Amino acid sequence: MPIKFPKHLKPIEPQGASILEKERQNATFNTEDLMEFIFGKDYITKRNRILGILQNDPVLGDKSHRYYNGRDVRFKKSLAAAKRFVELQRIHNWTDEEYGIADFLFDESTAFRLHRSMFMPTIANQGTEEQKKLFLEPALKYEIIGCYAQTELGHGSNVRGLETTATYHPETETFVLNSPTLTASKWWIGGLGVAANYAVVMARLISNGKDYGPHPFVVQIRNLENHEPLKGITVGDIGPKFGFNTVDNGFILFDNVHVPHISMLARYSRIDKKTGEYINPPNSKLAYGTMVFVRANIVLESRLVLARAATVAVRYSAIRIQGSDAANPKKVTNSKGESVVVETPVLDYTMQQYRLFPIIAQAYACHFTGQQMHRMYNKNQERMAQGDFSYLADLHASSSGLKSLTTTLAVAAIEECRRACGGHGYSLFSGLGQFYQDYLPKATWEGDNYLLTQQTARYLFKTMRQLRAGRIDGKESFSSGYISEYLSNTTVRCSFSYLEELDNPEALLSAFKFRAAFLVDKAVHALDAEGASWNDMLVEIYRVSRAHCQLLLATNFIQAVFGTSLQANANTARVLQQIAILFCLSTIEQEAADFLSSGYLSPEQSLMVKQRLVQVLKLVRPNAVALVDAFGFPDYLLNSALGEKDGHVYEKMTEMAEREPLNQNTVADGYEEFIQPLIHKGKKNWKVDQDGVAKL
């Protein structure tokens, strides 16, 4: 018989639902206003419509299996979901945006993910018209299902190190693919392990004895009739991962696999069919523009990750009680109308606020920067179309560092929120464990978060050198602006002298600017004057990029909410301004070593920052629940007992525990084999009465 909780028991007073209701009443602004400000009416309408479709779908509506099953069950259910997504898209004729919303709400990657996100876009961007017709059209209909095979077992981000070869043979007009070593095996390729029958394979192009480095080839890998691997191909799944186990990341090795000349994607560089001559690609900076677009989306996604983690932790922290704050005891009115002291909700503790509220602020910071990146991307595309590439370098450099910084923040935030939920954060029912595990790869793909910072720093170093040499001025770009300001006065110091002054947005930005420019200056000096190698400076390079990107986040946030163009009512504006200040203060506090070692902030001022931060946390406290509510994450997405909107934390925990497979019988499988023999061995020493009570 399945184990059930006694239905007559309620949680201790006060109930979560009434707590959250009160929290919402206490907010100083209207949640719907802020939600509309963030997403716009149109998006909210779409999200609600698609949510209705998913929640009521027979395949996608039930997420309850996700926390209990092993990879075998979850993978198969996820395959079913992948197929259902294909059907739903056809039925509802979803746009890319709508598909993205559905994907976000469903919140589980499937075996077809890379088919959509990499296989088709690569052919679309790098294929000729003929290739698009040949490969893209069946791909759109899922007659062929593809993946993107770049990474190898022995080679990660460094594309130049790839070992797989594609040698052209003009006599047969074929490329021959080979994996010369074990480390040449493609590895980590999403969708390849089980599902894909085609792959874009990055392989070193060799023609007429010359190695032209990695190029993309569209390669059939499995038989369309029966899905068996083609001759010369060893393909399979790379095995279990820390997360993302509903995706079949795979490996593939090639042993003299022949593919026709048409297989090499030839929009840019190509091989002459007859002679095998290599034809150079035209200089294409356009690809960098696309990267900016992709990264803007990653920053906007980070915002949702930060806000989602905070939603769970903030709501639960409002409900969870622990101990009592002696100086400020919490009182409630009981059913008899008496005022009684109850334990304090953990959200009232400064430490909890200190852990959680900056994460809310980061979510909003990423929102404004993601939006700004999209605006800059559009502006830059227009300019590039007119042959003007002047925006590109700054934009690309900043987008590299921003991808690194915001995904690093988001990864840290999920885990911090999980831990801030105390013991229950460790239950998968928190909804934060799997979330962390599945989001983690974002810190590695689309550019490793450490490596990317080198691109950002390299550009800033160049800017500093060019400014010093007088080859550019401060009007060239945002970066040259703040660096030249610094160069014009490297001995300026922060002027804060009392706490409230710390809310001055311009003054806060000046601090971020000085600190970033100072770090650039020191690093350039070490490289150019002190003989430090690039390798010696990697730690500082990382810091330079982080400082620059924190400045960008602060700048975009401040400009958006303190500017005259802010499209929000007074209450909404006020709370946004408050958390902009919180973002700046908490970031300065976390990075205080930089601000202090640059000399810009004095020791006394840094202590003031800490004090003011605690004061601002208190100001944000009444709005905390409403600020996460404004992101409007439905319970369907959160899949969390701790974070659900109506606050039935403990009822949900017990309902979810009832579904645990071990609880489907009062005596679990394994008892007879492994426990009973030990206990019954001592049977001569005890007896039990008719109720089973032992007499030892």
Add this chain to the structure above:
Amino acid sequence: MPIKFPKHLKPIEPQGASILEKERQNATFNTEDLMEFIFGKDYITKRNRILGILQNDPVLGDKSHRYYNGRDVRFKKSLAAAKRFVELQRIHNWTDEEYGIADFLFDESTAFRLHRSMFMPTIANQGTEEQKKLFLEPALKYEIIGCYAQTELGHGSNVRGLETTATYHPETETFVLNSPTLTASKWWIGGLGVAANYAVVMARLISNGKDYGPHPFVVQIRNLENHEPLKGITVGDIGPKFGFNTVDNGFILFDNVHVPHISMLARYSRIDKKTGEYINPPNSKLAYGTMVFVRANIVLESRLVLARAATVAVRYSAIRIQGSDAANPKKVTNSKGESVVVETPVLDYTMQQYRLFPIIAQAYACHFTGQQMHRMYNKNQERMAQGDFSYLADLHASSSGLKSLTTTLAVAAIEECRRACGGHGYSLFSGLGQFYQDYLPKATWEGDNYLLTQQTARYLFKTMRQLRAGRIDGKESFSSGYISEYLSNTTVRCSFSYLEELDNPEALLSAFKFRAAFLVDKAVHALDAEGASWNDMLVEIYRVSRAHCQLLLATNFIQAVFGTSLQANANTARVLQQIAILFCLSTIEQEAADFLSSGYLSPEQSLMVKQRLVQVLKLVRPNAVALVDAFGFPDYLLNSALGEKDGHVYEKMTEMAEREPLNQNTVADGYEEFIQPLIHKGKKNWKVDQDGVAKL
């Protein structure tokens, strides 16, 4: 047919085995010497003997299932292991130490864990002789299997908030246990979900209408004959967790469950059988002594966690190549005897060293502090036996903060090492994913890592106040020593003026001392003079504890390796001294904000610390592999493709991938149902030749 990798392929040159061999040759000290220095000969002999037993055991020898299976399979296999452990202990007559070694090597908690670690010790410590005879004797024989039920669904660390009641009825001489609400359900109780038939239940003792707060009761919960829950008891498993899923953490609710008078553990406080009168416990500070012992062991365990994570990441980083350091290209001699440039091992990159080497240093720091805690514990036990409690407060306060700091470091280290392994760190084959998940609860149990710091800080604040009031002097304790030193000169400043000076151990310790005392001073001032509440100060309180405990780690490390009593040869001593300096510098660098805001370190000096740190990383580089080798973790423990001793990283990755259940057929389960229908739908658009190659 199962998928197999081509057997003739080898990884790219140079091979991992030869790389690690060279790394080992380059070390400046003898690994065996250092291993013996850390563990002693006796322990190493025991470890090797027990390793032999486990590796060859039919039940415990094979860990290969751990990464592939869901909770269902893993839990059942773990139950089998639990039973086998009981048998092995009988066969080999293991001491507690030997059992602990076996448990460490097996590296998976089972359903019987809490029976040994909490149920039996609680009865042993808090039971009368009669109770020990009644409960402990059958427990030792596993005729009864117990757990420790304290935490409730609505109440974590705050024992005073517990809701479960045990009301005494003198007329029947029974206690009646009740769970008045849903939140009163016991929750998180290891071993309770499936295995236990007894529990120590912490419940509010109520007698003659008075509530005496939580007390321990030994309660039978399941029938010894058939394992069914007894009347009035709802018991089951709490469901899946982020880790630790081989343990059946459970819940239990009581509905008028009667237990006899003997059930209440009565060594300290007790209830008179006839009258129900409550008899007060004698004042017992002795329990605090035990906590110090437990925490010393946690610190020593942290050391192994840090070192184990570093072992995997350091070995793999020596083998993994990526890109090329232009200023210092890596050359090897190929099979033709030519010198060729190869990609650079990531361990040569400063950033990688910066991420990993401080973790090695932390492992050694925890080693010396754990040892010192044991010495202090013994000294204190002797003194307490003579009625002298003067050591206790300092020792207990420090042990609280050290438990918090060292487990926090260890948690962070596993995840940092996992990420430092790049993409492959995300594979469960890294051995770091499950390790992180299973170790995490250490940050919450035995005292939440945030709450614990309040105990440390409270003691330090008291010490500061007593010193100021002249009630104690600097000779009272370690803490009073450095705080009084600070009070005697609060304006002293660091005197470093050139880089090499930073290797002066005494000067480094002075910096740690000043910084810790400064934080105590500021916090006491805020509380006593500025009207800050305890809650306002929680963030600073955390910092105070961390600063104090980092000082302790640094002090114990420095004193052990620079002192005259060091029992190690010159080469070993030199490398230990080097990493002691590394520990100090990297800690100062990470916490630079504190050192700067106290005014002790100038901005220029803080930049010097960063520079010197990078230099010291370079000095440690040749010894990195040998330093982790010295912990002697066998491959059986590591269960890691990336970290295995002989460096066959890529061979292991592929072997482990072959065991993935999805790879047991070339076409995986799910294809026919979910993939084939999509592809075959377009059958009119393509055909395949006899090799399966498509004509689109």
